[in-house]
Amino acid sequence: MNLILLGAPGSGKGTQALRLSKEFNIPHISTGDIFREAVLTGTDLGKKAKVFMDKGKLVPDEIVVGIVKERLEKLDAKDGFLLDGFPRTILQAFALKDELAKLDKKLKAVIDIEVGEQELIGRMTGRRVCVDCKKVYHLIFEPPENQDYCDACSGRLIQREDDKIDTVRNRLVIYTEQTKPLIDYYKKEGVLHSINGEQDVENVFKDIITAIKGEYE
Ligand code: ADP
Numbered sequence: 262m263n264l265i266l267l268g269a270p271g272s273g274k275g276t277q278a279l280r281l282s283k284e285f286n287i288p289h290i291s292t293g294d295i296f297r298e299a300v301l302t303g304t305d306l307g308k309k310a311k312v313f314m315d316k317g318k319l320v321p322d323e324i325v326v327g328i329v330k331e332r333l334e335k336l337d338a339k340d341g342f343l344l345d346g347f348p349r350t351i352l353q354a355f356a357l358k359d360e361l362a363k364l365d366k367k368l369k370a371v372i373d374i375e376v377g378e379q380e381l382i383g384r385m386t387g388r389r390v391c392v393d394c395k396k397v398y399h400l401i402f403e404p405p406e407n408q409d410y411c412d413a414c415s416g417r418l419i420q421r422e423d424d425k426i427d428t429v430r431n432r433l434v435i436y437t438e439q440t441k442p443l444i445d446y447y448k449k450e451g452v453l454h455s456i457n458g459e460q461d462v463e464n465v466f467k468d469i470i471t472a473i474k475g476e477y478e
Pocket residue numbers: 268269270271272273274275276277384385387388389397398399400402403458459460461462465
């Protein structure tokens with residue numbers, strides 16, 4: 262099963278992707294995670310990506326597309342994948358379409374998680390991430406026992422540089438200009454499901470499952 266999670270930054274894509282990838286036993290492919298890992302390990306890719314990420318800008322299409330193509334051709338994506346944070350531009354969506362045709366794969370569903378702007382700002386600015394195991398918390402909605410340390414591994418919790426308020430605003434403008442048009446694109450392709458993302462995590466998950474199962478019937 263091949264799925265895409267669409268939605269603004271902070272809408273809950275990563276949170277739902279963890280659950281969906283377990284539920285359907287498919288790899289969770291997050292371009293944001295791939296770039297953050299590259300930044301951390303100091304690779305050439307990381308150095309290039311960091312310049313854009315720190316400003317809340319999109320990494321150029323030619324870089325992102327190459328990485329995703331390579332990732333989709335790995336063995337573990339043979340029977341399905343869950344894309345989180347890709348595509349983010351029309352050009353990326355076209356490139357994905359070509360790649361899927363080449364691999365003889367079809368998209369099952371594109372899930373758009375809908376969340377209003379004020380809520381998105383609150384979710385991003387309150388997000389905290391473990392530096393070691395990368396577990397994601399929210400200071401209000403999913404608080405750790407101790408706000409500085411991870412419940413799971415005792416690693417230090419940090420705020421992502423791009424979750425600071427000024428960068429958050431840039432990311433939302435870029436989302437509206439460059440990524441939102443994909444909703445119409447996938448609607449026309451007949452694969453889009455819009456989900457109310459302003460519910461608790463469990464109910465968002467249930468709605469996504471219902472939408473995907475509907476696809477099967
Ligand atoms: P994205 O991957 O789309 O950027 P995340 O999954 O990281 O978003 O979620 C952003 C923040 O909002 C995180 O701190 C997460 O714990 C929190 N969050 C995710 N889903 C919900 C929800 N349904 N209700 C409240 N908070 C949520």
